[in-house]
Amino acid sequence: MRVRLNLTSVVFAWVAGLTAPATGATPVPVTTPEAAPQDAPGGKTALPDTNQGRCVRAFLDMIADPTPPRVEAFELKHRSAKRLSEVPMDERVRRAREIRDRMGKLTLTEVSSADDDAVTIVTTNERGDAVELQFLFDTAQDRKLDGIRISLGPAPSGPAAPLSEATREELVEAVARAVSDHYVYPEIGVKMAEAVRAKLKSGAYDALKDDASLCRQLTDDLRAVNNDRHLGVRPEPRAANRGDGPGVDEIAGDNSGFRKVEILPGNIGYLRFDAFVKSEQAFRTATAALGFLEHCDALIFDLRHNGGGDPESIRFITSYLFDAPTHLNDMVDRSGRVVEEFRTLESVPGRRLAPGLPVFILTSAYTFSGAEEFSYNLQNLKRGTVVGEKTGGGAHPVRGVRVSDRVVVGVPFMRARNPITGTNWEESGVQPDVATSADEALERAAQLAHEAIKARKEATKAPQSG
Structure with a gap:
């Protein structure tokens, strides 16, 4: 049985540095009503005339064109002092731009709820998926903005249905x-x-x-x-049913989630990809990227923005790091039966990377699901060093169970089981080998890579005994 880790809801919080799910959409403005319209059936489309409502409006206006002055003005006016002190302004600008670039055009369709502590709105993106934004306000700091929780999922068809x-x-x-x-x-x-x-x-x-x-x-x-x-x-009304929710290949957008490949100073390879996509295009892209990095002296995988994906893609990329068959992971059902074993592939397109090549994996609190498996596998096989933050903690594949004509439950029905630890990273997350903030993880990993390269070169120069 093949298991696909579909994303029934991609959730992240823009609180202390987490970024948006990768959509790959073309940057376009967020659209909001120009004036307070009449309430639509099933929900309101007018933001409240309160400080909280004005904060939401300001965010939507800012994220449409997140220039440094606009981001700074928004942050200084609306963000809580506690949160402002945690992240530099230039990093906030970068994150705002990344959210804009990835989420693309959003149209406000409903104000679901609004009170002193939280305002929740629903928007629709260009693919027709609903994007829910929940703005959280700090009651201890004059109800300034504490964070934003964003959920991406299939768009409901029509207004919310009243309940008897x-x-x-x-x-x-x-x-x-x-x-x-x-x-x-x-x-x-x-x-x-x-x-x-x-x-x-x-x-x-x-x-x-x-x-x-x-x-x-x-x-x-x-x-x-x-x-x-x-x-x-x-x-999810039956007429709009899309299976188990938006697949990771849809969320990854253009280029199958691959964002950047380069050689850093010191011949250190760097590869960022934001989803594990199972497709011929994704595998060709992975092969090309790893081929480009074939002669590097150390390698950094950047999964700080990766929310997961398909286990076949995890297997494919991991196979380039082992020259012998290696047991990676098992999927276990609710009865305790092993449904499938995942091992490295016997052959891969192109050449495998050098045995013993120092490998580093960058993580954040957003790193989730399949990205956690990749990190957890390499960590426990002693094939990679995890640098960054504890990950999100999701190790259960999910499938949709329809419970009515309008509602689906995403139910985790299996669990990952690592052959070395006998367990997984559910809720606990993957604990980094080298703990640092997500913002500083790349710099720290590069330092470690330089040290590892130097140690390997010195080891090859050492005189042989005997």
Whole structure:
């Protein structure tokens, strides 16, 4: 059985330096209503006339054209002092530009909720996917902006559907059955089902009047039992059904997620790619990039912006680093049965990289899912040094379970199991060998690479005994 790690919801927070999922879209302005329009059926499209609402509007205006003066003006006016002190302004400018470049055109379609602590809006991108932005405000700092959580997923077809009491009860029960019957850990699936049933019985969902609001609350309540970031409930009308959600190849956009390949000073190879895409184009691009780096003296993989992808792509790229068959990972179902073993390929296009070549992997808190597997595999095989931040902690492949004509549950149904550790990185994340901020990871890895190259050269010059 082949396993594809589809991304039912790509989530990131622009709080302390995380960046957007790779869409590869052409940079175009974000569009927002010029004036406060009438409420659309199923949701409001006017931002509140409050400091929080004005912050959201300012962000959308700024991200349409994130020049340094515009970014700085937004940050100084709206960001909390605590967050401002954490990241230099030039880095904030870079991140704003990257969000603009990757997300492309966004059209505001709904203001889902607005209160003192948070404002949630829904926009639609050029591919028709919904992009939800949740702006979080710090109650301890005059409700200045603390962070922005962005979720990318399939666009709902039409406005949110109103819920009757009977429909709400049926939907909660269907979600409960989905996690109880399909979640990778049966006992935890039962606990999650019991949790949402108890909330339903207590009246916790009575105030939620449409399916979109209920889906968001159910996602939060399920994750409160077991913080599985692959798990989620989403509106997806049957007519708009796209399977398990946007595939990683769609999210990666142009060039199959590959962003940059170069030789750094000291003959250190550098390769940044933001998704593990399974396609002939992606494999050809990987082969070309690794061929370009074939004669480097050390290699840095930059996965700080990589949110995951397909295990076949992980296997393909990893195979260039081993000259003998190597067991990488297993996929285990909810019964404990090994569904598939992943080992390096017997042959690869072009030439494998030199055995013993020093390898470094850059990570951030955004590094997730398949990108974590790549890092975890090389770390435990002693084939690479992880430099940066602890990763996001998602090790469970997910599939969509339809529970109504309008709602799908993304249920993690298998788990990765490393043949060396016997476990995985779920929730705990991949712990870096060399901990540093994501912003400083490249510089630190380059220093380590220079040291490793020097040590190897000195070792070859050392006189042989005997």
